Amino acid sequence: MDTNNLLAIISIIVTIVISIIGGIYAIVTNTKKFELSEQYKNELLTWYGKVIFIISKLQGECEGKERGDTLQELSALIEIGRFYFPNIDKEDDFGKEKPCAYRGYRHVALDFLILIYQMGDDVNINKCRKQIEGLERHFTSIVFEIVSPNKRIKNIKQYTKITMPQSMSIEDFMVSNSGEIAFDKIFEYYR
Numbered sequence: 001m002d003t004n005n006l007l008a009i010i011s012i013i014v015t016i017v018i019s020i021i022g023g024i025y026a027i028v029t030n031t032k033k034f035e036l037s038e039q040y041k042n043e044l045l046t047w048y049g050k051v052i053f054i055i056s057k058l059q060g061e062c063e064g065k066e067r068g069d070t071l072q073e074l075s076a077l078i079e080i081g082r083f084y085f086p087n088i089d090k091e092d093d094f095g096k097e098k099p100c101a102y103r104g105y106r107h108v109a110l111d112f113l114i115l116i117y118q119m120g121d122d123v124n125i126n127k128c129r130k131q132i133e134g135l136e137r138h139f140t141s142i143v144f145e146i147v148s149p150n151k152r153i154k155n156i157k158q159y160t161k162i163t164m165p166q167s168m169s170i171e172d173f174m175v176s177n178s179g180e181i182a183f184d185k186i187f188e189y190y191r
Contacts, residue, residue, distance in 0.1 A: 034159050041147050044084055048143045051077050051113065055136055058120040059129060071120055078113045085109045085142075112139040 054074045062070050085107035087095070095103040106114075112135045119128035119135075156162055168176075 031159070034155060037155075038152075041152065044143065044146060047077065047080060047084060048140075051081070052136070052140070055116055055120075055132065058116070059125070059132060067120070071117060074113065074117050074120065078110055078117065081110050081113065109139055109142045112136075112142075 051074070054070055054077060058067070058070050058074065082101050087102065087104035087106055089104040094105060116132050116135050116139075119125065119132050122128055125132075
């Protein structure tokens with residue numbers, strides 16, 4: 001075997017090895033990105049769940065000390081929320097005299113929670129329920145955008161081969177239901 005053939009074979013082997021290493025690196029990198037992304041989203045959802053529970057509790061019949069404790073919990077969750085929704089720096093030096101976590105403009109997600117806190121602190125919270133519900137929905141929509149459930153489900157399926165339940169609304173289910181459940185009676189009951 002002459003030198004040219006030997007060099008050609010070595011270069012093919014080196015190319016194959018580099019391709020294999022590159023493929024392994026891409027898989028490992030994508031897997032790590034997916035894991036980090038999922039970890040962040042899970043932490044955010046845990047915090048979000050606590051916030052929503054407190055808002056629901058606040059809208060319930062809590063009075064006096066219980067309401068004060070609930071507002072205190074919401075206040076603490078808002079402070080923790082600064083790590084998920086840091087202040088926005090518009091490069092206009094707004095709040096530059098404040099500690100670093102408070103400089104700039106508060107993220108709208110936290111402003112929604114602060115407004116809910118203020119309404120929850122009102123003696124007559126009943127007059128604010130619709131507004132609290134609207135603010136909560138906007139807050140949920142912001143978290144929803146970050147978590148991107150549909151994209152997340154696709155990624156989970158891709159990386160774990162776990163299949164998600166088929167997409168079906170109650171109307172779809174009623175059409176496919178062969179009389180197992182008497183929905184007309186259920187809906188009549190709740191009207």
